[in-house]
Amino acid sequence: MNKKAKRRLVVVGGIVVIAMLVIVAVAGSGGAAxxxxxxxxxxxxxxxxxxxxxxxxxxxxxxxxxxxxxxxxxxxxxxxxxxxxxxxxxxxxxxxxxxxxxxxxxxxxxxxxxxxxxxxxxCPSKYESAEGSLTVKGLFDQADTMLFKDTKVCGYVQGPVNDAQAAYRFTIESQGATLDVVYDGGLDEQIKDGTAVVISGHLDSDGSFIATEQPSIDSSIKA
CATH class of the missing domain: 2.40.50.140 (Nucleic acid-binding proteins)
Structure with missing residues (x-):
């Protein structure tokens, strides 16, 4: 290889090295937080x-x-x-x-x-048995005495699960009756349409249920 070819190879090699350094620098500037x-x-x-x-x-x-x-x-x-x-x-x-x-x-x-x-x-997963809880219909059947009283209600999530900014998080259904559940905390990601849940809280005067703890998945029918 003659001197001219060697000089050209050195120049090309230098350009490649500089280009690689520039790429690494740019990538690094927008890298991980x-x-x-x-x-x-x-x-x-x-x-x-x-x-x-x-x-x-x-x-x-x-x-x-x-x-x-x-x-x-x-x-x-x-x-x-x-x-x-x-x-x-x-x-x-x-x-x-x-x-x-x-x-x-x-x-x-x-x-x-x-x-x-x-x-x-x-948000950690949480399971709880529905034993001792009321169905939605059972809650409404005795609404006069259950208003603002701490209790548990169980049912199946019906429809979409809303975010914490919504007026209510989701609706549950059991024995043909439906109930809107209000809760501003985090929900287990497994809670969605069709999930059986157990919720602690109380019936509010507007007919919604105010959950005071993270709604739980019914452990008695957990897959």
Whole structure:
């Protein structure tokens, strides 16, 4: 190989190396988000940076502005309430979203707010026997005495499961009667149309049922 050919090969090789370095740099700049705690985000300098933060959804913090859901998250466990981070999420809330549910949010930091573009939730499965609970018809048959009284009702989910912003989460049916269930917490992802559930709470004056605990799947007929 003559000197001219060698020089050309070196130049081409150099260009290829530079191009690869540029590609790696660009890929790295838009790579995975840094995993941070709520305290890290609130106390650090992460303006405009892509981060991932997880925390429990704070009770009564959910609001909306158009298609944007706004809520707050706080550390889990013993550190709950120590810090709260506002999250703005422009997307559809999953059925598992609700008070106390762990939300893992990814997005960019703007001031003391996380503008989330991605969110997943963690909600533990929960099963309970329907033994000792009332059917919907049985509840309505004694509605006068059961109003605001703590009880359990069982039935099958009928139709869609709504998100935590809706007026009610879902409707259940048993013995030919139907009942709207109101609940602002997270739901097990297995709860959907046709699922047998057991719900603790009370009958409200408007005829809906206010769930005070996470609705459970009826363990007596669990697959």
């Amino acid at each position: 840094s995993s941070l705690s709520i305290a890290d985000v609130l106390g650090g300098s992460y303006e405009g940076k892509k981060v991932q933060v997880s925390g429990s959804v704070v009770a009564d913090s959910l609001a909306s502005e158009g298609a944007t859901a706004i809520f707050k998250i706080e550390p889990e466990g013993d550190d709950a309430g120590a810090d709260q981070l506002e999250v703005q999420y422009n997307g559809a809330l999953p059925a598992t979203f609700g008070t106390g549910v762990v939300a893992i949010c990814t997005g960019t930091v703007e001031g003391k707010t996380l503008l989330a573009t991605e969110m997943v939730t963690k």
